[in-house]
Amino acid sequence: MGLLTQLVRGLVRGADRVSPFTSKRGPRSHNKGRGAKKLGVLTRNKKFLLVKEMVPEFVVPDLTGFKLRPYVSYRAAEGSEPPMTARQLFDELVAPRIEKDVKDGTFDPNNLEKYGFEPTQEGKLFQLFPKNYVR
């Protein structure tokens, strides 16, 4: 029974040099953060001013009567639907309205905003490109 068996039994020779040196290791004077973002600004008097807009707030709708739960029963068959594409969305929502307007004769190619067309993303809260919300 030599070095190999001792290693297998979990006895390590020497300190652990490869795993990261986190705030959980080292002496009590070793003060290290874990990568949390600063939620405000440090003033010249070394006082920290919290900026309320930077504090994340979870907006959760009322989930009473919500049937979906974290896990799925094993009886449910595997499989998925094909992902929704832009073309599919257009065909389902916008195309019928445009067809109706063309039949009625009220289609105006200069006024496409009423079908949901957005010429620019400026001024929108949730811009699609460049995406400015976290999902």
Next chain:
Amino acid sequence: MRLSALLSAARPRLPPGYRHGMWPPDSMAARLRNPPGQRRRKVFVEPIAKDDWKVFKGDTVQVLAGKDAGKQGLVTQVVQARNWVVVEGLNTHYRYVNRTAKYSGTYIASEAPLLLSQICLVDPEDRKPTEVEWRYTEEGERVRVSLRSGRILPVPPQPRQDGIVPEQWIGEWDGSGGWEDVTGDTGGQRCPLTHTDGPKDTSEEDALAKTYRPSLKTFEEEIMDAMGIVETRRAKKSYWY
């Protein structure tokens, strides 16, 4: 380095000289017979690539050598590390199980494993032994083809790694039934309650119900409308490169 590597192993890596038996590697029997630090004489097996493996659990095979030569049976267990195949009811020897101080034990027949060279796959229609090869169909699917007749041997449906049989899974348990409701091979699970949905499980109907209604609004905008949140402030324009 060695400590963190040992600790971070989610799947326990088997030591290099591990001797495989018919038991699963994380059972009491395996731990008894393979204590850490044990070194045994190496068992030499014919090296077969994982892709070339042809025999699966649930296949019908014919035994070519041994006590039950010429008989056909279902494969119940496959141990690829030792090229072993256990056929139900064939190549059996008898032993006593559940011995206690007072009870001499139950006399049962237990199957011994057979090597791949002592086994032959059986053509499904002929019911005769054939040589089998892996080939590709015109659609590109990899199938086992019998060399003698050219028929495809479909791979039987393999059980799940966690041992759960979806057909035996009860949906919402309404409190009726008990031990007598557990039918068939439980795969080691004894309590009937482990076969039902828990409080955190979505039922089958709710999971498969299609409730998506496509809309041009993003998810966040829909929630804002539903909760009546009005946000007139806009983020300042910023640039990145």
